[in-house]
Amino acid sequence: MSDTAANGLATATALAGRGILLSRRNLDAVITSLMLPVMLMLVFVYFFGGAIDTGDTRYVTYVVPGVLVLCAGFGAAGTAVSVSEDMRRGTVDRLRTLDVGAVPFLAGHVVAAVARNALATTLVLGVAALIGFRPAATAAGWLAAIGLLLAYITAVSWLAAAAGLVARTPEAAGAVTFFMMFLPYPSSAFVPIDTMPDWLHGFSEHQPVTPLIESMRGLLLDQPVGGAAWTALAWCAGLLALAVAASGALFRLRTR
Amino acid sequence: MPPAIETAGLTKSYGSVRVLDSLDLRVDTGTVFALLGPNGAGKTTTVRILTTLTAPDGGHARVAGHDVVAERRAVRRAISLTGQYAAVDETLTGAENLRLAARLSGLPRRAAARRADELLERFGLTGARDRRTAAYSGGMRRRLDLAAGLVRDPGTTRVVFLDEPTTGLDPRSRQELWDVVRELSGHGTTVFLTTQYLEEADRLAHRIAVLGGGRTLAEGTAEELKNRYAGHRLDLVARDRDAYLRLTPHATAHTPATLTLGVPTDGSAAHVRTLLDALDPHRTDIERFTLHSATLDDVFLALTGPDGTEKEPSHV
Ligand SMILES: Nc1ncnc2c1ncn2[C@@H]1O[C@H](COP(=O)(O)OP(=O)(O)O)[C@@H](O)[C@H]1O
Ligand SMILES: [Mg+2]
Numbered sequence: 078m079s080d081t082a083a084n085g086l087a088t089a090t091a092l093a094g095r096g097i098l099l100s101r102r103n104l105d106a107v108i109t110s111l112m113l114p115v116m117l118m119l120v121f122v123y124f125f126g127g128a129i130d131t132g133d134t135r136y137v138t139y140v141v142p143g144v145l146v147l148c149a150g151f152g153a154a155g156t157a158v159s160v161s162e163d164m165r166r167g168t169v170d171r172l173r174t175l176d177v178g179a180v181p182f183l184a185g186h187v188v189a190a191v192a193r194n195a196l197a198t199t200l201v202l203g204v205a206a207l208i209g210f211r212p213a214a215t216a217a218g219w220l221a222a223i224g225l226l227l228a229y230i231t232a233v234s235w236l237a238a239a240a241g242l243v244a245r246t247p248e249a250a251g252a253v254t255f256f257m258m259f260l261p262y263p264s265s266a267f268v269p270i271d272t273m274p275d276w277l278h279g280f281s282e283h284q285p286v287t288p289l290i291e292s293m294r295g296l297l298l299d300q301p302v303g304g305a306a307w308t309a310l311a312w313c314a315g316l317l318a319l320a321v322a323a324s325g326a327l328f329r330l331r332t333r
Numbered sequence: 334m335p336p337a338i339e340t341a342g343l344t345k346s347y348g349s350v351r352v353l354d355s356l357d358l359r360v361d362t363g364t365v366f367a368l369l370g371p372n373g374a375g376k377t378t379t380v381r382i383l384t385t386l387t388a389p390d391g392g393h394a395r396v397a398g399h400d401v402v403a404e405r406r407a408v409r410r411a412i413s414l415t416g417q418y419a420a421v422d423e424t425l426t427g428a429e430n431l432r433l434a435a436r437l438s439g440l441p442r443r444a445a446a447r448r449a450d451e452l453l454e455r456f457g458l459t460g461a462r463d464r465r466t467a468a469y470s471g472g473m474r475r476r477l478d479l480a481a482g483l484v485r486d487p488g489t490t491r492v493v494f495l496d497e498p499t500t501g502l503d504p505r506s507r508q509e510l511w512d513v514v515r516e517l518s519g520h521g522t523t524v525f526l527t528t529q530y531l532e533e534a535d536r537l538a539h540r541i542a543v544l545g546g547g548r549t550l551a552e553g554t555a556e557e558l559k560n561r562y563a564g565h566r567l568d569l570v571a572r573d574r575d576a577y578l579r580l581t582p583h584a585t586a587h588t589p590a591t592l593t594l595g596v597p598t599d600g601s602a603a604h605v606r607t608l609l610d611a612l613d614p615h616r617t618d619i620e621r622f623t624l625h626s627a628t629l630d631d632v633f634l635a636l637t638g639p640d641g642t643e644k645e646p647s648h649v
Pocket of ligand 2: 496
């Protein structure tokens with residue numbers, strides 16, 4: 078590994094440690110962002126679940142992948158806000174005089190975001206198990222499903238971090254990430270797509286969340302997932318590449 | 334020895350606003366240099382260029398012997414920046430903030446912890462080591478911020494930049510920060526600080542540059558500046574119009590409406606007495622006087638234009 082890459086890694090590790098420590102100090106906000114997806118899951122399962130026909134699968138089992146993906150969106154707002162705070166304060170200037178570039182800086186935020194999300198995922202799975210979530214996944218299926226979710230969380234977090242670079246205020250940063258929270262709704266996350274109006278089908282079937290949800294659901298139920306998993310992975314890789322490239326350019330633009 | 338900082342014809346615009354317009358500076362190694370200017374004068378812009386955070390549109394700048402654009406890395410290794418906006422995390426303790434900064438500068442965990450403790454000790458923060466910085470006073474937070482800029486290796490940081498280090502601090506905190514600057518300087522570190530307060534520049538800096546209109550309006554030691562530009566000003570009220578006209582040639586500020594004239598002085602009793610005797614040997618022309626102590630405004634007015642008649646007397 079080259080010297081700069083090793084330095085970058087050490088820096089990103091230190092910054093990730095900082096992000097996690099800051100989250101622990103700001104536990105109120107973290108807990109709030111954890112409670113929200115759990116509440117939503119309960120609402121979906123108990124208020125809407127009865128009205129939604131998901132075939133042989135119990136609704137709670139059907140909806141868990143969607144809730145997990147929703148969590149990633151909720152986490153995104155917090156990530157964007159922390160990046161934007163660092164830009165507004167002197168933190169980024171100090172980092173740049175220490176020769177820290179955009180990638181280690183954002184990677185630190187993204188790792189902290191993934192850690193927060195891991196907590197949210199665990200909590201959602203725990204509560205889901207209590208209310209009747211019964212997956213049939215093999216160990217390999219679990220690993221693959223978690224791997225896909227991780228890829229999605231990483232991509233979304235990096236996009237959120239890029240949004241945090243653009244936003245002039247932390248409030249605006251939160252708003253920019255709104256679409257990430259919204260994206261799971263017009264997908265098969267909560268209701269089957271064929272129950273949606275026709276004009277929405279084209280979008281719903283081809284947006285990134287749908288193959289992600291379909292393949293996670295398939296893996297958790299131990300059903301064949303076909304190419305959906307690869308499509309989902311390609312989406313995540315593409316979005317991540319886009320986010321990394323865009324954030325590099327935005328960082329240079331904002332720090333001129 | 335080469336200068337610690339040298340700029341030639343530095344220019345920078347934001348949109349149509351020309352913030353720096355051919356700025357020339359020279360700071361000798363081991364000295365404390367103050368860049369003095371009101372809000373919006375371009376102090377932060379200058380600091381950002383010198384610390385490699387912003388590229389100038391034109392001109393050259395060398396810090397610690399390296400070009401700030403072409404040899405950015407080398408410059409970064411030689412400097413420390415404590416910016417106008419805080420770079421410490423308020424929910425972390427002093428020790429945590431410094432350990433993090435030390436880790437970011439490349440120290441392994443153990444060494445980082447040691448460095449943090451050394452710096453806490455050096456900046457008088459050992460007692461607040463494990464308190465969250467949100468509970469620190471403004472002065473303590475500033476000191477911590479400064480310490481965090483020095484983690485890399487306090488011994489090899491050659492130029493320290495402090496952007497308005499005492500703005501918003503109470504007098505006691507300001508005093509403590511001044512002590513820190515003196516201590517840094519005592520170790521041979523070059524300190525480049527910006528300030529809006531003439532008094533601060535006066536107390537701390539070996540040399541001062543006054544920034545206005547994007548260039549240095551004046552440069553020199555505090556004494557030189559004060560002597561040259563409105564150290565104090567004696568405002569004289571003439572007894573009548575004839576007296577006013579007799580005194581006029583000696584004055585630098587004129588307000589005919591109130592028969593008031595301003596005359597530069599160093600403010601000492603001896604000088605004021607001599608001045609009054611010289612201007613008014615028969616003791617009939619001058620009715621009253623007020624003495625202004627030097628303010629940044631005075632220096633500015635002296636530098637930028639002849640007007641200066643509207644200010645309140647600071648003491649009589
Ligand atoms: N990034 C920026 N974009 C646009 N204008 C800026 C930027 N930074 C500074 N300015 C403008 O440049 C001028 C000088 O600002 P600054 O260097 O911060 O002054 P000071 O630090 O002396 O108060 C101000 O008019 C300010 O509005
Ligand atoms: Mg400023």
